[in-house]
Amino acid sequence: MSKYDYDVIIIGAGPSGIFTALEMIKSKSTKKIAIIEKGSSVNKRSCPKQKTNKCMNCKPYCHITTGFSGAGAFSDGKLSLSYEVGGELPNLIGADAAQELIDYTDKMYLEFGADTKIEGIGNPDKVKAIRKKAIKSGLKLVDCPIRHLGTEKAHTLYGAIEEFLHQNGVELILNTDCSDIIIEGETCTGVVIEEKTGKRILTAENIVIATGRKGADWLERVCREHNIAHRPGTVDIGVRVEVRNEIMEEVNEVLYESKLIGYPAPFKNKVRTFCQNPGGFVSQENYDNGLAVVNGHSYKGTKSHNTNLAILVSHNFTHPFNQPIAYAQKVGELTNMLANGQILVQRFGDILEGKRTWEKELNHSNVRPTIPDAVAGDITAAMPYRAMVNIINFIHAVDNVVPGFASPETLLYSPELKFYSNCVKLDHQLNTNIKGLFCLGDSSGWTRGLMMASVMGVLCGRRLK
Ligand SMILES: Cc1cc2nc3c(=O)[nH]c(=O)nc-3n(C[C@H](O)[C@H](O)[C@H](O)COP(=O)(O)OP(=O)(O)OC[C@H]3O[C@@H](n4cnc5c(N)ncnc54)[C@H](O)[C@@H]3O)c2cc1C
Numbered sequence: 500m501s502k503y504d505y506d507v508i509i510i511g512a513g514p515s516g517i518f519t520a521l522e523m524i525k526s527k528s529t530k531k532i533a534i535i536e537k538g539s540s541v542n543k544r545s546c547p548k549q550k551t552n553k554c555m556n557c558k559p560y561c562h563i564t565t566g567f568s569g570a571g572a573f574s575d576g577k578l579s580l581s582y583e584v585g586g587e588l589p590n591l592i593g594a595d596a597a598q599e600l601i602d603y604t605d606k607m608y609l610e611f612g613a614d615t616k617i618e619g620i621g622n623p624d625k626v627k628a629i630r631k632k633a634i635k636s637g638l639k640l641v642d643c644p645i646r647h648l649g650t651e652k653a654h655t656l657y658g659a660i661e662e663f664l665h666q667n668g669v670e671l672i673l674n675t676d677c678s679d680i681i682i683e684g685e686t687c688t689g690v691v692i693e694e695k696t697g698k699r700i701l702t703a704e705n706i707v708i709a710t711g712r713k714g715a716d717w718l719e720r721v722c723r724e725h726n727i728a729h730r731p732g733t734v735d736i737g738v739r740v741e742v743r744n745e746i747m748e749e750v751n752e753v754l755y756e757s758k759l760i761g762y763p764a765p766f767k768n769k770v771r772t773f774c775q776n777p778g779g780f781v782s783q784e785n786y787d788n789g790l791a792v793v794n795g796h797s798y799k800g801t802k803s804h805n806t807n808l809a810i811l812v813s814h815n816f817t818h819p820f821n822q823p824i825a826y827a828q829k830v831g832e833l834t835n836m837l838a839n840g841q842i843l844v845q846r847f848g849d850i851l852e853g854k855r856t857w858e859k860e861l862n863h864s865n866v867r868p869t870i871p872d873a874v875a876g877d878i879t880a881a882m883p884y885r886a887m888v889n890i891i892n893f894i895h896a897v898d899n900v901v902p903g904f905a906s907p908e909t910l911l912y913s914p915e916l917k918f919y920s921n922c923v924k925l926d927h928q929l930n931t932n933i934k935g936l937f938c939l940g941d942s943s944g945w946t947r948g949l950m951m952a953s954v955m956g957v958l959c960g961r962r963l964k
Contacts (some may be wrong), residue, residue: 503699506530507963508690508703510677513569515940515952516709517660524667534669535677537690538566541658546652553872554783555830561785564713568657578950580605584758585951592927600954611659618645620757625753629900633759636899642757649799680706682725688934695913705935710942711787715918716824728924730942734823735917736830736886737811739793740934741781741910743866746903747806749778763892766885769894773809778802781870781912783842783901793842793912803869809915812889824918831914833881838874845878848907862906876915889891919944929959
């Protein structure tokens, strides 16, 4: 009999965690698997904002990012089907292996009911014309086929996966926070979970940390305290941009998502578009520490008149400061302070004129905010100079590809922050420097999206089967 409670304990039921378990089951593994998840079952997750039109700042956690299927359940559900999108994993395992795994994992999504339609293919001449404009404007266009689940379909699909795991003997320990891991010598042997009656220790031969972007600062502490080898990674600071669908019509139709990358003067930092939602809605998500950040999603059925997308500026730090998460949090806190804890919105024209936006001025425009409780104000009062200049110059460059993008009425929401930092050092078998400990998905710093996080889960499942 094993000296451990389980063979594998997975912390976090986001795509990376659940695809680890799925792949193990698919490989006919007989290992005893438990998944510990802070939030609830996918069917019990609901955001009150749909009824109240206002973020209720739910405690102890936000249902948008927490619960079975992680940030995936309420996400827009866009599966990026190219290895060029979704993080740095291809640098670890090679581009061809990453693409093969994406194709394999995509089939798993199809088995659980994903839409068979792929967006962003089928118009090569139109793509060429868009690329030509991008080149003229100093931008790189990355084509990426997309399978769009849609927010409501993603919910159903992940519900089916939850049921499948349950039926196949995976123990789902929901509504339970994992507060620490246990290291004996140089081996990870268990986790500490928080229960109503107090702390409890669960042991396993292998522990998989898959706590997502949300668990990034928890993992930073765990890495520091247990000497898990890592390096500070990149943090992205930016804005969410919202324009009328008419402005984005061409790229929406041809590409669904225009992935543009630039290095605008004078700083030449990497700036890129991310997470484009045609007919979508701008949304707010709250981190456990109270930070309110902006995001966006789109439904398959319900469409708005607007398209939103993020513009992100990558930040790296070296010496003497190397805490990118803390830096981005400060920017977010300052922005939240100006908006009384809500999301701040400003018109692009007002930014160029050096004035704040007033609530009544939002009604003068064609584009109306799809997030009703955003507060009109001045995002430049909290955005670092370097990031702001990068964003302004990038918007002007995109305007050459998408005429009207830099119009005075274009809405910029802040703070849009992506915490991918703390890149855990892994070998190509996903081993950390601690025996029996694995780290996956967005929390590992190696992925940044549903598909790549799922792929990393599949890879780990094969390793642990
Ligand atoms: C609104 C929104 C829209 C998005 N849209 C897209 C999209 O269209 N396409 C795309 O590719 N990506 C999208 N993303 C990003 C995508 O959801 C993530 O990249 C992906 O979910 C990462 O998977 P993961 O498994 O690494 O982590 P997560 O999905 O974040 O899951 C981590 C899980 O771990 C749990 N957890 C954390 N800490 C603990 C702990 N200490 N104890 C127990 N449990 C813990 C969390 O509750 C969470 O459920 C979106 C994200 C958001 C928030």
